[in-house]
Amino acid sequence: MADKKTDDHNTDGNVVLDERVKTKKPSLYRVLMLNDDYTPMEFVVMVLQRYFGHNSESAQRIMLHVHQRGVGVCGVFTYEIAETKAAQVMNFARQNEHPLQLQLEKE
Numbered sequence: 222m223a224d225k226k227t228d229d230h231n232t233d234g235n236v237v238l239d240e241r242v243k244t245k246k247p248s249l250y251r252v253l254m255l256n257d258d259y260t261p262m263e264f265v266v267m268v269l270q271r272y273f274g275h276n277s278e279s280a281q282r283i284m285l286h287v288h289q290r291g292v293g294v295c296g297v298f299t300y301e302i303a304e305t306k307a308a309q310v311m312n313f314a315r316q317n318e319h320p321l322q323l324q325l326e327k328e
């Protein structure tokens with residue numbers, strides 16, 4: 222493990238502290254979108270483009286996947302970004318009186 226080195230000694234017997242300690246890769250989280258019977262398809266496609274950076278083809282594909290299968294992945298992010306995007310999208314959906322739901326799932 223490249224980040225696990227602790228200490229070593231130089232030729233004088235002195236302890237050499239390794240500067241490469243404690244870098245851990247952040248955990249990643251999937252932002253899941255859930256199907257419902259009321260949110261318009263065009264609204265879902267617009268959200269996938271505006272908040273998750275999908276192009277119109279990718280957004281259409283994900284929306285149809287969620288519509289047909291019940292759940293789909295909007296994107297994968299570190300916790301703070303995933304949580305923020307899910308909250309922003311649900312706020313935007315509520316402002317527009319749509320029941321759209323998103324959830325986080327740890328990878």
Ligand code: TYC
Nearest residue numbers: 255256257260261262287288
């Ligand atoms: N099922 C919705 C409809 O028929 C469309 C929809 C797709 C809603 C994906 C939510 O996450 C969703 N209007």
